[in-house]
Amino acid sequence: MNNFSAIYTDQYQLAMAQIYFNKGHKDHQAIFDYYFRKLPFNGGYAVFAGLEDLLEILAEIRFKEDDIAFLKAQGFEDKFLKYLKEFRFTGKIYSASEGDIVFPTRPILQVEATIIEAQIIETILLNLLNFQTLIATKASRIRLVAGDAGLLDFGLRRAQATGGYFATRAAMIGGFDGTSNVAAAKKFDIKVSGTMAHSFIQSYDDELEAFRDFAKGRPQDCVLLVDTYNTLKSGVPNAIRVAKEMESRGDKLLAIRLDSGDLSYFAKESRKLLDDAGLDYVKIAASNQLDEYVIKSLLEQQAPIDIFGVGTNLVTGNPDGSLDGVYKLAYSNGQPRIKISESIFKVTLPHKKQVFRMKDDHGKCIGADAISLYHEKRVEEMYHPFEPYKSMNLEKYHQEAILNKVMENGENLINKRNLKEISEYSLTRLSELPIEYKRFNNPHIYKIGVSELLREEREKLIKSSKQKLK
Amino acid sequence: MNNFSAIYTDQYQLAMAQIYFNKGHKDHQAIFDYYFRKLPFNGGYAVFAGLEDLLEILAEIRFKEDDIAFLKAQGFEDKFLKYLKEFRFTGKIYSASEGDIVFPTRPILQVEATIIEAQIIETILLNLLNFQTLIATKASRIRLVAGDAGLLDFGLRRAQATGGYFATRAAMIGGFDGTSNVAAAKKFDIKVSGTMAHSFIQSYDDELEAFRDFAKGRPQDCVLLVDTYNTLKSGVPNAIRVAKEMESRGDKLLAIRLDSGDLSYFAKESRKLLDDAGLDYVKIAASNQLDEYVIKSLLEQQAPIDIFGVGTNLVTGNPDGSLDGVYKLAYSNGQPRIKISESIFKVTLPHKKQVFRMKDDHGKCIGADAISLYHEKRVEEMYHPFEPYKSMNLEKYHQEAILNKVMENGENLINKRNLKEISEYSLTRLSELPIEYKRFNNPHIYKIGVSELLREEREKLIKSSKQKLK
Numbered sequence: 001m002n003n004f005s006a007i008y009t010d011q012y013q014l015a016m017a018q019i020y021f022n023k024g025h026k027d028h029q030a031i032f033d034y035y036f037r038k039l040p041f042n043g044g045y046a047v048f049a050g051l052e053d054l055l056e057i058l059a060e061i062r063f064k065e066d067d068i069a070f071l072k073a074q075g076f077e078d079k080f081l082k083y084l085k086e087f088r089f090t091g092k093i094y095s096a097s098e099g100d101i102v103f104p105t106r107p108i109l110q111v112e113a114t115i116i117e118a119q120i121i122e123t124i125l126l127n128l129l130n131f132q133t134l135i136a137t138k139a140s141r142i143r144l145v146a147g148d149a150g151l152l153d154f155g156l157r158r159a160q161a162t163g164g165y166f167a168t169r170a171a172m173i174g175g176f177d178g179t180s181n182v183a184a185a186k187k188f189d190i191k192v193s194g195t196m197a198h199s200f201i202q203s204y205d206d207e208l209e210a211f212r213d214f215a216k217g218r219p220q221d222c223v224l225l226v227d228t229y230n231t232l233k234s235g236v237p238n239a240i241r242v243a244k245e246m247e248s249r250g251d252k253l254l255a256i257r258l259d260s261g262d263l264s265y266f267a268k269e270s271r272k273l274l275d276d277a278g279l280d281y282v283k284i285a286a287s288n289q290l291d292e293y294v295i296k297s298l299l300e301q302q303a304p305i306d307i308f309g310v311g312t313n314l315v316t317g318n319p320d321g322s323l324d325g326v327y328k329l330a331y332s333n334g335q336p337r338i339k340i341s342e343s344i345f346k347v348t349l350p351h352k353k354q355v356f357r358m359k360d361d362h363g364k365c366i367g368a369d370a371i372s373l374y375h376e377k378r379v380e381e382m383y384h385p386f387e388p389y390k391s392m393n394l395e396k397y398h399q400e401a402i403l404n405k406v407m408e409n410g411e412n413l414i415n416k417r418n419l420k421e422i423s424e425y426s427l428t429r430l431s432e433l434p435i436e437y438k439r440f441n442n443p444h445i446y447k448i449g450v451s452e453l454l455r456e457e458r459e460k461l462i463k464s465s466k467q468k469l470k
Numbered sequence: 471m472n473n474f475s476a477i478y479t480d481q482y483q484l485a486m487a488q489i490y491f492n493k494g495h496k497d498h499q500a501i502f503d504y505y506f507r508k509l510p511f512n513g514g515y516a517v518f519a520g521l522e523d524l525l526e527i528l529a530e531i532r533f534k535e536d537d538i539a540f541l542k543a544q545g546f547e548d549k550f551l552k553y554l555k556e557f558r559f560t561g562k563i564y565s566a567s568e569g570d571i572v573f574p575t576r577p578i579l580q581v582e583a584t585i586i587e588a589q590i591i592e593t594i595l596l597n598l599l600n601f602q603t604l605i606a607t608k609a610s611r612i613r614l615v616a617g618d619a620g621l622l623d624f625g626l627r628r629a630q631a632t633g634g635y636f637a638t639r640a641a642m643i644g645g646f647d648g649t650s651n652v653a654a655a656k657k658f659d660i661k662v663s664g665t666m667a668h669s670f671i672q673s674y675d676d677e678l679e680a681f682r683d684f685a686k687g688r689p690q691d692c693v694l695l696v697d698t699y700n701t702l703k704s705g706v707p708n709a710i711r712v713a714k715e716m717e718s719r720g721d722k723l724l725a726i727r728l729d730s731g732d733l734s735y736f737a738k739e740s741r742k743l744l745d746d747a748g749l750d751y752v753k754i755a756a757s758n759q760l761d762e763y764v765i766k767s768l769l770e771q772q773a774p775i776d777i778f779g780v781g782t783n784l785v786t787g788n789p790d791g792s793l794d795g796v797y798k799l800a801y802s803n804g805q806p807r808i809k810i811s812e813s814i815f816k817v818t819l820p821h822k823k824q825v826f827r828m829k830d831d832h833g834k835c836i837g838a839d840a841i842s843l844y845h846e847k848r849v850e851e852m853y854h855p856f857e858p859y860k861s862m863n864l865e866k867y868h869q870e871a872i873l874n875k876v877m878e879n880g881e882n883l884i885n886k887r888n889l890k891e892i893s894e895y896s897l898t899r900l901s902e903l904p905i906e907y908k909r910f911n912n913p914h915i916y917k918i919g920v921s922e923l924l925r926e927e928r929e930k931l932i933k934s935s936k937q938k939l940k
Contacts, residue, residue: 008634010626010650011664019670019687030673070656075690115673122667126627127634156480157596158792160633160785164478164597167630180480186540194481197592199799200489202807203500203585206938217489220545229810230939260811315630316791322628322782329669337672340699341730468676469700 006063006087007070009123014071018080020116026083030115031331031352032122033107034129037345040137040320044443045433047140047426048108049170050132051098054125055412058089061121089117093407096355098417099173099426100402101433102133103446105345105385106355106369110403115332122327130325131163132170134317138292139174140430142310144438145296150307152193153179154287155315167315172419173426180309188419195223195257195285195309207234211242219251223285226256226270236270240277255283255307263288264303271304283307291318292440338461344386349454350461358397365432366397367444372451382449392449474527476557477537479593484541488550490586496553500585501801501822502592503577504599507815510607510790514913515903517610517896518578519640520602521568524595525882528559531591561587563877566825568887569643569896570872571903572603573916575815575855576825576839580873585802592797600795601633602640604787608762609644610900612780614908615766620777622663623649624757625785637785642889643896650779658889665693665727665755665779677704681712689721693755696726696740706740710747725753725777733758734773741774753777761788762910808931814856819924820931828867835902836867837914842921852919862919 007014020026039046063071063084072081091113102108109129111118142151153171156164156179168184178191185192196214204210207229215222224242226235236256243253256274258266263286274282286298287309295308312318328348329337336350352374358366370379378399384390406414417425436444450458477484490496509516533541533554542551561583572578579599581588612621623641626634626649638654648661655662666684674680677699685692694712696705706726713723726744728736733756744752756768757779765778782788798818799807806820822844828836840849848869854860876884887895906914920928 005653008653011652011662015664016670019683123627131630157593160601160630161636163630163633182481183475183478192481194485198809200486202799203802312792318791321786321788321791329672332673339668
């Protein structure tokens with residue numbers, strides 16, 4: 001996981017770290033919560049992604065010689081730099097499983113480490129988890145509407161430089177089948193897919209000749225792009241001719257691809273032409289500014305499209321572009337900590353915590369997570385985080401602890417899963433979620449509450465903080 | 471520029487390349503145009519960025535041993551892989567200067583190379599130029615409204631993984647002053663900046679004590695975050711106390727930072743408190759979901775903010791998230807090429823071309839670029855690309871050729887400039903653009919036209935293409 005130098009961080013992390021170091025605070029134990037406040041895409045859930053990359057990076061994170069030299073030139077002090085030279089992450093991490101369905105305002109991951117270590121890793125943690133969770137969520141929404149259709153990531157040309165590696169990885173977790181991105185396919189063991197570009201056809205004097213050469217060159221996975229000149233008058237008839245020639249050689253044309261015009265109309269007309277020619281096995285692939293809404297609409301119009309290639313809107317998480325994940329101090333130096341805010345909704349939760357997901361006897365989510373202090377084993381009554389008179393009885397539910405220890409002494413405790421396994425786990429978790437949380441318009445809100453003990457602890461801290469301000 | 475393996479590309483580039491190779495077409499000369507169709511942010515211009523990174527990568531691009539092994543496992547043929555092993559980019563590139571102001575539907579960059587080389591580099595070219603041009607444009611818009619205020623990039627935690635390096639670089643080209651991203655600062659020689667996090671203050675029992683330690687630890691660039699508990703009752707008064715203590719040691723508090731609440735109100739109230747304490751030199755920095763619209767509004771309200779930290783909206787190019795830059799074949803194997811489309815606006819322009827920018831006697835842009843065949847030295851009359859009876863006489867204008875040769879035989883011909891130089895160049899170019907093109911609402915449209923010769927060449931190709939479809 002190169003290119004993730006330990007200095008791939010915000011400068012203030014190192015500024016604060018030096019002060020903790022000089023003050024003798026560096027070994028104070030701290031706990032930070034990672035969570036987000038707002039679900040992306042106005043949706044009802046998110047898919048948590050990026051964890052394995054994070055753990056891999058934390059296990060290896062080091063300041064290299066030239067990083068140290070750069071920091072020295074920035075005015076950092078020698079004895080602190082000597083510490084950074086030996087720096088490694090030795091903390092614990094508790095986390096939801098990668099691929100799990102997650103919701104706002106409850107911890108998805110907790111870091112328990114010395115304050116200096118916890119601070120130094122903040123930026124890379126946010127960078128990895130925010131982005132991949134955003135993209136996995138987008139991919140999951142696309143998978144929801146696409147049913148069994150093939151889903152291919154075509155986004156590399158619109159990704160943020162090398163960010164494209166992680167866009168592709170997250171897309172797979174959310175339920176995509178393959179990618180055009182060769183380097184990401186190699187790195188993460190993903191099925192690589194591709195078709196042909198308009199330029200290939202243009203580079204020939206004749207579309208038919210271009211198709212023929214391509215079919216001979218890639219008999220095993222030939223997809224012909226049919227819209228360079230005229231889809232129904234030229235592209236599809238030429239593709240049919242080539243498909244017949246392939247049959248005579250014992251090969252089979254895999255698909256045609258539509259990349260412009262009204263995809264529903266062209267898919268239907270192309271399907272007719274293909275079927276009339278006895279080519280009902282030839283699939284139809286479509287691309288061009290697709291997202292979950294366009295794909296949903298196409299399928300509602302019964303457009304006979306078998307494979308969707310999704311690029312820009314997938315890898316940029318359009319229209320949101322970011323997940324607002326934050327990293328908040330909950331405990332340090334023997335004391336629970338909160339951040340007071342102008343907005344009550346931004347007041348944080350103190351202490352090491354656990355999150356319980358409530359399930360019925362059939363293993364279905366009932367639509368509530370309860371946050372407790374870490375040592376609590378169950379939550380019998382959960383309280384609205386900000387409205388003291390609202391509560392909900394949870395006695396009858398199965399309670400699943402969401403946060404599990406995934407790193408200790410800086411060592412990764414989880415068994416590495418391949419992306420297929422993470423994706424299947426994600427689909428299973430999503431199947432436990434009632435459909436009301438999955439719809440695109442005004443989805444049902446997944447409830448959150450706090451245990452009585454946690455609520456009391458927070459009240460105490462708010463009071464003493466107000467006391468000080470008087 | 472590691473991590474940019476030659477396989478950081480779409481699979482179809484290699485699929486097509488193998489066919490060109492086998493067909494004996496690999497050395498056919500080709501010309502591709504890079505351009506975009508739609509200006510980002512509904513704006514009137516874009517800032518071209520990413521060129522130096524692209525040239526650096528193209529000069530070094532190679533397929534490594536393990537890339538070749540991966541491709542072999544994907545079914546690519548040995549003799550083609552042998553070619554890839556020796557692959558290097560040996561073509562020419564003509565380009566606008568990095569930092570120049572650019573507009574839609576005219577070439578910003580042209581690649582002249584063998585078709586196989588031109589195809590293999592397509593994806594990385596689009597990936598680098600689309601993203602950096604998007605972000606440099608966003609940064610430029612923010613600089614336009616921010617006047618002389620300091621602008622800092624705080625976006626790393628919301629960037630696409632390692633894409634954050636390039637987000638930061640592009641932000642500097644668009645006119646930012648510094649970044650919190652330490653690794654990008656090191657890589658691109660940028661001023662690194664940072665303040666403190668809420669967690670630092672929360673980790674102390676007392677805000678004042680936290681401020682004191684920070685001020686002692688960073689006397690040279692101390693910025694105190696004043697909104698952890700209560701901005702006006704606690705944060706600013708404590709900052710004032712610490713500023714006075716710093717004065718007694720001969721140090722100066724650089725700034726306070728506001729990160730929540732109504733920034734206009736808090737900036738004004740904080741300014742009063744600071745001034746009343748004789749601390750008129752202490753600056754006010756603000757952050758929290760800023761973009762060009764919020765900053766414009768804050769300054770219109772005369773909020774006394776000296777430094778803006780911009781994160782998410784900068785590095786994600788919110789709300790657009792991507793630039794729709796494309797790469798279209800204009801010439802191959804001795805023939806000019808076009809792509810016909812259902813939409814007349816998507817028909818491409820054939821041949822090697824030049825773009826002339828029209829200027830008046832004062833060096834001001836008059837709002838028109840003309841595209842000609844490459845050998846034309848001037849364009850006396852430019853024609854509307856799609857409406858045959860519209861034309862504009864250009865005789866009286868100075869005509870500046872925008873595309874210059876920047877790479878030959880795969881060698882970078884341009885003198886490396888630092889980001890400050892590119893950014894200053896960009897500001898100069900922007901100053902040549904009349905204000906009507908810079909406003910945010912319905913900006914004036916920068917005209918485009920084609921020379922008579924180019925128009926005729928395109929007409930011929932459209933006709934012969936229609937002929938074939940009959």
